[in-house]
Amino acid sequence: MSTLLIKNIHTLVTMDEQRREIRHGGLLIRDNAIEQVGTTAELPNEADEIIDLEDKHLVLPGLVNTHHHFFQTLTRVTPAGQNGDLFQWLTAHYPLWSNLTAEGMYYSSQIAAAELILSGCTTASDHHYLFPNDCVLDEQIRAVSDLGLRFHASRGSMSVGESKGGLPPDSLVEKEANILKDSQRLIEQYHNNDRYSMLRIVLAPCSPFSVSQDLMRESAAMARSYSGVRLHTHLAETQGDVEYSLSKFNLIPGDYAGSVGWLGDDVWHAHCVKLSDRSIDKFGQTGTGVAHCPCSNMRLASGIAPIRKMLNANVPVGLGVDGAASNDATNLLHEARQAFLLARVRDEDASIMTARDALYIATRGGARVLGRDDIGYLAPGMAADFIAINLDKPGFVGTQSDPVAALIYCQTDYVDYSFINGKKVVDRGRLTTVELETLIENSNKAAIKLAEKQL
Structure with a gap:
């Protein structure tokens, strides 16, 4: 079994029944599920992997x-x-x-x-x-x-x-x-x-x-x-x-x-x-x-x-x-x-x-x-599916009064971190499961083949 601690989250948007938005939040993940949700101070400071978001990121359900x-x-x-x-x-x-x-x-x-x-x-x-x-x-x-x-x-x-x-x-x-x-x-x-x-x-x-x-x-x-x-x-x-x-x-x-x-x-x-x-x-x-x-x-x-x-x-x-x-x-x-x-x-x-x-x-x-009761919000027992978005970007300047609303009012293009089933699939804006440049090349070739058959 492995543990992951996400700490010093600027705002943790849980989407739980209370729709809590936790300042200085933290998540403790065990394997593929969430074990604890709260402030960073409330969570243990030890885990197999620790990611410190330095009070710069919003975290919300995938x-x-x-x-x-x-x-x-x-x-x-x-x-x-x-x-x-x-x-x-x-x-x-x-x-x-x-x-x-x-x-x-x-x-x-x-x-x-x-x-x-x-x-x-x-x-x-x-x-x-x-x-x-x-x-x-x-x-x-x-x-x-x-x-x-x-x-x-x-x-x-x-x-x-x-x-x-x-x-x-x-x-x-x-x-x-x-x-x-x-x-x-x-x-x-x-x-x-x-x-x-x-x-x-x-x-x-x-x-x-x-x-x-x-x-x-x-x-x-x-x-x-x-x-x-x-x-x-x-x-x-x-x-x-x-x-x-x-x-x-x-x-x-x-x-x-x-x-x-x-x-x-x-x-x-x-x-x-x-x-x-x-x-x-x-x-x-x-x-x-x-x-x-x-x-x-x-x-x-x-x-x-x-x-x-x-x-x-x-x-x-x-x-x-x-x-x-x-x-x-x-x-x-x-x-x-x-x-x-x-x-x-x-x-x-x-x-x-x-x-x-x-x-x-x-x-x-x-x-x-989709009939899922294991995804969609962040709480103990839910799947460890969550994303993090860095607020330290030009498009978020001036949004300190409500950075959560800024995700919708402002244009948010891509996430900085994504975890699916407890696995890191986006790390600082990069996909970890595929070489994106090669995938783009192969996909463009497939698109060209499809078009050529129509000529």
Whole structure:
């Protein structure tokens, strides 16, 4: 067993039930879990490793990313997709994505995970929904595991192509029997529902316009036959999404979700920009979660999700970076800032969302969405997932009155330290689990190969 002491923290933001912010704070870690939280003076001064933050850093729980598409890091700012709405953007990208290979899947997953970790993320869920050229989710799982990110890997899918009234080309859809067979394989091979688990499997048919109602129902039944396997999909992202649901199913998106068994505290939906008030109430009553993706929603002109209304209705809400080709960044700290700003714009009320509300959504909100009771706040018995940000930087000058709020009001680009499951994955701004320069080179090569196949 090993111990780690973090001492002389300027402010320790616990996000616990009391939302304590401890000046001159300290953390004692034993192996992969937190043993003590308090002031530095209250903690023992001995440990196998001691990091003295010299009263210059904020420490807070690691951020949680609840929606992403890692493979899209290879196709950011694609010219044909720069100025379209969701359906136009997807149609422009499907031919390019059809060239994805296992190698591209590996490197795109690693570069996305690296960006997330550097921006404060310690737990992420990725929604991977297309499998051309013998791609398998195992490649993504291996890539993310190598970087040390706590991971919820979603076995996404598309089964309804253009010939059956769906949006994706027929060449990118799978047979539903094959989807379900592979979903079962992945759950039984990889899913770990233990406390502090580093890997869980999620079943995630892509969207109402790319899968059948039967697949939604059968995926839900399969997930619920196992312990801790959750369900995820896109819902009510745009007005076009709503119109498709009405024309195809004669149901608004929230009612569609209910009709296929996709309401409950084991389900979360991405976006929900156009979710009706009645559906928001139903989500709150059932504990159905939402992944809020503000940058992507702005980028595609989808609208602004009614996050304050959802929170007031007790809907679990977390953040999602989304994309990466519909964002086109992968920075969770920036996403929290945009969520904060957009909530105020939407309601034209500067009191509707505080900086601490945004931090709560980014940490405990995301943990609740993913069904985790072992991450999201700092307390004895919780996973040792935390980040540290040095305040001794130009962007934080003048923020002495409230440095915690400064994380959201000011622009915070990257973290200085990150620990995931008790392991140091960022040390003074540098990733410790991968040589970043080599990863960038390999990822750029994979992106070029993908583009060249389209020429």
